Each structure stands twice: as C-alpha cells, then as structure tokens.
Amino acid sequence: MLLIFLISLSSEVNANNKDQIINKLKDTLNLNFDFEQNINGKIEFGNCTIQYPKKMFCAYEKENKVIVSNGKSLIIKSTSSYYRYPLDKTPLNFILDKNFLLKKISNLNEEIINNSLVKFTIKENGQLIEIFFDINHHNLIGWQTKDIYQNTAVTLLYSVKSNQAVNEKIFNTPSQN
Template sequence: MLRLFLLVCLISLSSEVNANNKNQIINKLKDTLNLNFDFEQDINGKIEFGNCTIQYPKKMFCVYDRKNKVIVSNGKSLVIKSTSSYYRYPLDKTPLNFILDKNFLLKKISELNEEIINNSLVKFTINENNQSIEIFFDINNYNLIGWQTKDIYQNIAVTLLYSIKSNQIVDEKIFKIPLQN
C-alpha cells in the first residue's frame, strides 16, 4: 500500500513539474515581442553560423557568417539570397511559418505533452500540414533555444540558438524583402 501511495505521489509531482515547465514556457513566450540570437544550423551535416532577429508575428532577418547569405521574412514571403542565388517562397509553404507564429506556438504548446531531454531541454513536437517540427526550450530559463524541421527538399535542418536577447529595439526596415540581383 505504501508503494502505491509513493507511486501516486511521484506521478502527481512529475505532472506538476511538467505543467510548471509548460506554463513557464507559455508565459515567457507571451512576454516575448522579438528575439535576437546567434545560431548554428546543421542541414544534412553542412554547418553554418550567423545571427538572426525574429519579430513576432512572422518576421525574420538572418545574416550568415559566410557566403553573404541572408534570409528575410516579411510575414508573407521568405527570401533566401546569396551572391549567387535568390529564392523566394510563400512563407506559409515553409516550416518557418509555424515557428515565427507566436500565437500558433502558444496554442500548440498548451495542447501538447512535453518531453524532457537530458534534464536540460523541454521539447514539443508539432505535427501540422504533413510537417513535423520539434521546438526546444531551455529548462532553466524557458528560452526558445532551437528547432528541427525538414526543408522543402526534405533535408533535416537543426537550428540551435545561443546568446539570446529578447525584446530589443528592432529597425523594421530589416524585414523588407531584398531585391533580386
């Protein structure tokens, strides 16, 4: 009987801790207007570094350290531009459409069960429109610290965030779609 009581207490405590993580993440995300961060991105073993600014809803500006590559989302379109290429996609056809939509993330996180990884990360797996997106949060400060997606070519892309700053002053001009060369 004592074992059953301890098991029930342990399950109850675990549920409260998980609910607290989820609530803390939701509260932190609700208070976030924008993020600025350095990133490491691994697409099928090809690793790139850079800096991004995300402004909710659905705006993003990223500069890669090499190749003069930039990614810009104005909320409707996503442009990937380098010195040798220019690609423009409707944002709603990419996984970033979900990642950059704070209200969507808040709704999904409130509905989903979390997974704790190595006692350091909280992971939520979102399945939407035949896309699987894993979103990662730091278990200590509840910051968004990365995501894993498949791009339009079915390449697995893992993006890890660090040196994260939130609610900074952002110049809206950076979200203007660059012209093709």
C-alpha cells in the first residue's frame, strides 16, 4: 500500500512539473538570456532574444558573430562568413515554435536530472532535441541538438528574463555585406 502511495505521489509531482512548465511557457511572449554554447568542444558565449513564434537574435561575444531568425530564414553572419538556411530545416524551427513545444511537452514523459532539471526529449523529422527546464522556476534553461552538420550542440541559458520590451528591428536579417 505504501508503494502505491509513493508511486502516486511521484506521478503527481511529475504532472505538477509538467503543468507548471506548460503554464509558464504559455505565458511567455519572449525571452532574453545570456548563453553558453558548446559545439563539439568549441565554447562560445553571447546574448539572445527569442520572440515567439520563431524569431531570434543572438550576438556572440567574440568573432562579431550574429544569428538571426526572422521566422522563415536563419542567418549566421560573422566577419568572415555569411550563411542562410531555411529555418524549417534546422532544429531551431522547433525550439522557436512555442505551440509546437506546448503540444509535444503535454504528450511527453519528463526526466528529472539531479533534482534540478526537467528534460523532455523530442523526436521530430529525424531530429533529436532535448529541452531543459529549471525544476524550481520552470524556466527554459537550455537545449541539446545536432546541427545541420551532425555536430552536437549544447546551449545553456543564464539570466533568463521573460516578456521584456523588444525592438522588432533586431529580427531583420542582416545583409551579406
């Protein structure tokens, strides 16, 4: 009988985490955060703004590098290179789509990591995306994907602020020059 009670209590706690994450995400219009990104051991830092649906602007600390999504295209621009990708061919297409995340999370089982993170694993169109939330505040705090070159990319978010005023112009895709 005690075992049934403990299993029931554990299920309620898990459902509570998921419900709170879903509610927080529903109320989120945008996010601003500092980040650390590790792609196959190369670590970069910067700041990003995400505005749902599917807009993002990230400025990296070094290399004069920016990444911009206007909702359709993803531009990666540095002093030495310029790449344009259809957003729907990248994992960010799913991460930047709040309605997609809400639908997936509501149907997925969560995994608790070190009693501090809630992880959801999404498999979509041959892509594997792991999304991480803080167990205490239910904020999005990172993701792990494979990029278009099959490199593992881990992005960790810090100093996350939601629903801040955003200048829409930052989502205009930069020119190649």
